[in-house]
Amino acid sequence: MLKTHGCGELRAEHIGQSITLAGWVHRRRDHGGLIFIDLRDRSGIVQVVCNPEISAQAHQVASKCRSEFVLQIKGTVQARPQGLINPELPTGEIEVAAEAVTILNPAKTPPIYINIEDEVDEAVRLRYRYLDLRRQRMQRNIILRHRVVKFIRDYLDAQGFIEIETPILIKSTPEGARDYVVPSRVHPGKFYALPQSPQQLKQLLMVAGFEKYFQIARCFRDEDLRADRQPEFTQLDMEMSFVDQEDVLRITEDLFTALVRELEPETGKHLKESPFPRLSYEEAMARYGTDKPDLRYGLELVDVSDLVAECGFRVFTQTVAGGGQVKALVAPGCAAYSRRQVDELTGLVQKQGAQGLVTIAVQEGQLKSTVSKFLASGELEAIVERTKAGVGDLICIVADQPPVVARSLDALRREFAARLSLADPDELAFCWVLDFPLLEWNEEEGRWNAVHHPFTSAQDEDWALLESGDPGQAKAKAYDLVLNGWEVGGGSIRIHRRDLQALMFRTLGITPEQAQAQFGHMLEAFEYGAPPHGGIAPGIDRIVAILAGEPNIKEVIAFPKTQTAMDLMTQAPSEISPQQLAELHIRLATEE
RNA sequence: GGGGGCGUAGUGUAGCGGUUAACAUGCCGGCCUGUCAAGCCGGAGAUCGCGGGUUCAAAUCCCGUCGCUCCCGCCA
Numbered sequence: 283m284l285k286t287h288g289c290g291e292l293r294a295e296h297i298g299q300s301i302t303l304a305g306w307v308h309r310r311r312d313h314g315g316l317i318f319i320d321l322r323d324r325s326g327i328v329q330v331v332c333n334p335e336i337s338a339q340a341h342q343v344a345s346k347c348r349s350e351f352v353l354q355i356k357g358t359v360q361a362r363p364q365g366l367i368n369p370e371l372p373t374g375e376i377e378v379a380a381e382a383v384t385i386l387n388p389a390k391t392p393p394i395y396i397n398i399e400d401e402v403d404e405a406v407r408l409r410y411r412y413l414d415l416r417r418q419r420m421q422r423n424i425i426l427r428h429r430v431v432k433f434i435r436d437y438l439d440a441q442g443f444i445e446i447e448t449p450i451l452i453k454s455t456p457e458g459a460r461d462y463v464v465p466s467r468v469h470p471g472k473f474y475a476l477p478q479s480p481q482q483l484k485q486l487l488m489v490a491g492f493e494k495y496f497q498i499a500r501c502f503r504d505e506d507l508r509a510d511r512q513p514e515f516t517q518l519d520m521e522m523s524f525v526d527q528e529d530v531l532r533i534t535e536d537l538f539t540a541l542v543r544e545l546e547p548e549t550g551k552h553l554k555e556s557p558f559p560r561l562s563y564e565e566a567m568a569r570y571g572t573d574k575p576d577l578r579y580g581l582e583l584v585d586v587s588d589l590v591a592e593c594g595f596r597v598f599t600q601t602v603a604g605g606g607q608v609k610a611l612v613a614p615g616c617a618a619y620s621r622r623q624v625d626e627l628t629g630l631v632q633k634q635g636a637q638g639l640v641t642i643a644v645q646e647g648q649l650k651s652t653v654s655k656f657l658a659s660g661e662l663e664a665i666v667e668r669t670k671a672g673v674g675d676l677i678c679i680v681a682d683q684p685p686v687v688a689r690s691l692d693a694l695r696r697e698f699a700a701r702l703s704l705a706d707p708d709e710l711a712f713c714w715v716l717d718f719p720l721l722e723w724n725e726e727e728g729r730w731n732a733v734h735h736p737f738t739s740a741q742d743e744d745w746a747l748l749e750s751g752d753p754g755q756a757k758a759k760a761y762d763l764v765l766n767g768w769e770v771g772g773g774s775i776r777i778h779r780r781d782l783q784a785l786m787f788r789t790l791g792i793t794p795e796q797a798q799a800q801f802g803h804m805l806e807a808f809e810y811g812a813p814p815h816g817g818i819a820p821g822i823d824r825i826v827a828i829l830a831g832e833p834n835i836k837e838v839i840a841f842p843k844t845q846t847a848m849d850l851m852t853q854a855p856s857e858i859s860p861q862q863l864a865e866l867h868i869r870l871a872t873e874e
Numbered sequence: 875g876g877g878g879g880c881g882u883a884g885u886g887u888a889g890c891g892g893u894u895a896a897c898a899u900g901c902c903g904g905c906c907u908g909u910c911a912a913g914c915c916g917g918a919g920a921u922c923g924c925g926g927g928u929u930c931a932a933a934u935c936c937c938g939u940c941g942c943u944c945c946c947g948c949c950a
Contacts, residue, residue: 458950
């Protein structure tokens with residue numbers, strides 16, 4: 283090794299020791315007669331003093347050093363002189379008196395600051411990602427990610443889980459997201475797909491008798507990007523045999539409870555509660571307007587439809603009569619909102635499809651509402667009472683069909699939480715969302731789609747609904763893990779009986795021939811003693827981002843892609859040579 | 875596919891019809907033995923993303939385009 287110690291490890295106990303360090307010039311302070319170098323490596327920063335009276339060589343070389351030069355420094359750890367201790371630095375009680383400085387490699391002036399935590403244009407960061415990754419924020423995030431994955435591996439190993447790799451080149455299936463495909467050289471005109479998740483493979487591992495499987499699995503989906511979506515991302519893929527939903531929830535909950543507690547000294551983030559609260563899908567939509575509610579704050583939606591069903595405001599009465607809802611949200615302390623501020627909120631809900639926004643400002647001794655001339659004072663008071671709004675609060679009301687009401691009030695709820703800083707950034711509010719619908723109607727194609735995926739089991743009593751008319755009412759044995767308003771995982775109990783799988787395919791409008799062509803291997807496998815099984819797949823990138831306090835998963839991925847799925851460092855994707863195309867039997871249909 | 879935001883020295887920003895395109899920092903040179911975002915002095919560094927248009931005159935206004943970004947659609 284070119285070093286005996288890490289820069290950040292040195293403490294008062296090392297005083298007097300001869301040591302060798304190697305790292306990067308974090309900052310240089312040249313006083314002419316005396317040069318200070320803050321030397322940085324992964325472990326931290328230490329001050330090196332180059333005094334010509336101790337070593338003329340060290341001082342002379344140090345005078346040529348610049349930011350990000352790679353140095354090896356031999357020297358002695360010494361106590362800092364009286365009054366010169368730097369309490370900002372973990373190594374601030376000591377410094378290293380340089381006896382020899384070697385430039386292992388010089389460096390060009392970097393295009394971004396390594397030593398200042400400053401916002402830099404993301405394109406520049408991504409182009410020079412290796413420099414961006416040198417910065418403290420990214421080092422911290424990537425190391426945190428390592429700890430998360432390491433903890434998960436150790437924990438699941440101790441619970442009897444086996445980590446098994448599954449192929450990256452697999453068969454394309456039409457369900458779900460768009461596949462990334464890879465052409466086959468050996469089989470002209472045929473393509474592999476990259477896995478959207480190892481879904482089928484992990485189920486086959488259950489048929490294979492491994493009983494408890496997990497994998498830190500890379501997944502690929504060729505869909506448009508978001509702050510929480512990259513084209514390739516990492517899941518903790520898990521599957522277990524002889525379990526029911528309760529077992530999967532408990533094991534997952536125990537894992538994340540232990541993980542969060544283990545990392546709390548590092549992240550400073552604590553669990554709001556464990557066991558995690560459970561909400562049915564229906565309840566989540568009713569109380570929060572979303573299936574991924576942020577439970578760090580309240581602001582629950584309140585249904586007031588019955589209170590206004592026969593009031594004097596036709597928008598309300600017609601909405602209720604037409605099967606819609608009138609629901610309210612109380613914004614604490616916002617009664618004094620100006621017309622302009624209310625207009626902003628109205629614009630927000632209109633973007634979600636709502637016609638408008640009705641407000642009631644609860645003021646001392648009076649209620650000011652945009653609809654006071656339509657509603658009797660008793661009706662307004664009934665709404666105030668139902669919503670438990672107090673003096674100084676602003677009640678926001680949306681009337682529309684349930685999906686529009688949900689979307690609008692969810693948007694409002696998140697807007698108020700942001701404006702009023704209601705979400706504690708150091709709190710982790712996990713919850714489970716359960717009892718999802720099994721199927722949803724696909725308007726375009728005129729058929730049912732699986733909400734989760736076609737191997738998800740219906741709840742036991744709901745199988746009959748698939749045959750007898752009302753498949754849309756069937757609930758699935760599916761569950762989502764939600765954390766601070768992010769969906770951080772989803773899973774289900776699978777169908778393990780061939781007859782029920784056939785019923786499922788029939789309901790989805792998949793003919794036996796199509797099922798055989800696409801999923802023949804699954805159906806066949808299930809005929810050889812498939813155990814009851816189920817699993818879950820928490821998203822590693824999202825969980826680490828939340829633990830790191832980052833708003834975007836790019837901040838916890840070493841080499842992420844831009845919103846147009848480019849790698850700005852390597853310029854992927856790129857053209858390939860005509861020879862490569864020819865080998866792959868591909869001709870480009872380039873548009874003119 | 876659609877909507878919003880951003881694009882000016884290496885980096886972060888200001889300027890928003892007429893400026894020598896400004897400031898900070900970084901960079902280069904000089905001085906400096908106790909700094910720690912060191913200090914002081916001097917210097918270099920910008921076809922204002924790109925293309926077109928309006929105008930006597932465009933970084934500034936208009937149109938288009940490209941890049942980055944946030945969102946909707948999409949993401950079983």
